[in-house]
Amino acid sequence: MRDNTRQRILEAGAELIHRKGLNNTGINEVLQAAGVPKGSCCFDDEETFCVEIVDYFSRRFGEMARPIIEDKSLSPLKRLRKIFMVFHNHFKSHGYASSCPIGNLGQEMGDLKGSFRDKLAEYLNQQTDVVETLLSEAQHAADIEPDLDPRETAIFIIGAWHGAINRMKVIKNPEPLEIFYKLVFEAVLR
Amino acid sequence: MRDNTRQRILEAGAELIHRKGLNNTGINEVLQAAGVPKGSCCFDDEETFCVEIVDYFSRRFGEMARPIIEDKSLSPLKRLRKIFMVFHNHFKSHGYASSCPIGNLGQEMGDLKGSFRDKLAEYLNQQTDVVETLLSEAQHAADIEPDLDPRETAIFIIGAWHGAINRMKVIKNPEPLEIFYKLVFEAVLR
Numbered sequence: 001m002r003d004n005t006r007q008r009i010l011e012a013g014a015e016l017i018h019r020k021g022l023n024n025t026g027i028n029e030v031l032q033a034a035g036v037p038k039g040s041c042c043f044d045d046e047e048t049f050c051v052e053i054v055d056y057f058s059r060r061f062g063e064m065a066r067p068i069i070e071d072k073s074l075s076p077l078k079r080l081r082k083i084f085m086v087f088h089n090h091f092k093s094h095g096y097a098s099s100c101p102i103g104n105l106g107q108e109m110g111d112l113k114g115s116f117r118d119k120l121a122e123y124l125n126q127q128t129d130v131v132e133t134l135l136s137e138a139q140h141a142a143d144i145e146p147d148l149d150p151r152e153t154a155i156f157i158i159g160a161w162h163g164a165i166n167r168m169k170v171i172k173n174p175e176p177l178e179i180f181y182k183l184v185f186e187a188v189l190r
Numbered sequence: 191m192r193d194n195t196r197q198r199i200l201e202a203g204a205e206l207i208h209r210k211g212l213n214n215t216g217i218n219e220v221l222q223a224a225g226v227p228k229g230s231c232c233f234d235d236e237e238t239f240c241v242e243i244v245d246y247f248s249r250r251f252g253e254m255a256r257p258i259i260e261d262k263s264l265s266p267l268k269r270l271r272k273i274f275m276v277f278h279n280h281f282k283s284h285g286y287a288s289s290c291p292i293g294n295l296g297q298e299m300g301d302l303k304g305s306f307r308d309k310l311a312e313y314l315n316q317q318t319d320v321v322e323t324l325l326s327e328a329q330h331a332a333d334i335e336p337d338l339d340p341r342e343t344a345i346f347i348i349g350a351w352h353g354a355i356n357r358m359k360v361i362k363n364p365e366p367l368e369i370f371y372k373l374v375f376e377a378v379l380r
Binding site: 117120121124148152153155156158159160161162163164166167170171172175176179180182183187188190 | 307310311314338342343345346348349350351352353354356357360361362365366369370372373377378380
């Protein structure tokens with residue numbers, strides 16, 4: 001019962017934070033959207049809630065990415081592109097008006113608190129691990145040059161992606177994503 | 191006198207927003223930091239204030255970048271690297287704990303308001319123009335390949351920079367910036 005309430009609050013909070021940003025989302029609004037009475041909030045404080053929200057997005061990212069990573073019918077680079085396309089289609093369905101909730105959370109905070117910063121770093125590393133795994137596979141298949149460092153290149157690509165979706169959100173237009181695919185798959189990954 | 195007050199409010203606001211984020215910065219705090227009595231605020235509303243804050247950062251960026259762009263004693267690519275290094279040194283002096291205030295503003299808002307979004311887009315275009323100009327010069331000097339599109343490459347590089355500084359802020363470490371230089375100047379700009 002308690003776990004169910006917790007889950008409903010996380011789902012409602014994730015949806016609201018994704019749409020409006022953390023600082024524009026009040027806890028009462030989250031409880032109302034979750035259909036949970038005031039006073040039933042089962043998080044110790046805002047930091048705990050934020051950390052669990054990142055965990056929630058992180059689990060969803062993992063569930064989305066895993067079957068694509070494991071789909072050996074596609075080349076590693078095709079799988080990598082497909083993962084970005086899943087997000088791209090998600091942004092498209094929201095009119096390109098909202099971007100990565102985790103990136104937003106990191107930006108909203110001034111100087112970030114310890115446990116929350118650790119959690120954001122963990123999520124960025126999770127995304128980076130996925131890209132690194134696929135780049136290593138692509139290197140073994142000789143699809144990209146042997147002198148590219150998969151870890152560094154993955155960090156760069158994840159950064160370029162976050163920058164591209166930020167600009168996409170500002171201009172409400174997918175052009176930065178199209179440029180991202182072109183430069184990553186034609187210039188960086190040779 | 192009115193212009194002077196306005197300028198002081200903008201400077202104090204810019205400093206606070208850069209350090210703490212927009213949503214954690216109250217107008218009274220800005221007025222206090224500016225030494226301006228409550229009730230003397232000369233901005234019509236928050237949106238006007240935000241638009242002028244972006245203009246303020248934009249002017250400062252222009253003042254910083256112009257002499258570097260015009261320094262023909264350096265190659266175009268060295269000038270480009272130098273512009274990023276000015277920001278890098280600024281972040282370093284703040285312990286890598288704060289990143290681009292404009293990028294932050296764009297991320298803090300949920301779905302952005304019209305005039306503010308236009309202003310953010312203008313600022314991103316200003317940064318892009320600087321990079322594009324230097325890439326075109328580098329192309330004329332045959333320092334980079336003729337098939338790279340300077341505009342698209344500039345959009346990509348600005349995105350990769352914003353992504354790199356976001357990660358830098360989360361991990362409070364310059365590694366993402368080092369990777370940015372390496373991949374941009376060794377892989378993208380061949």
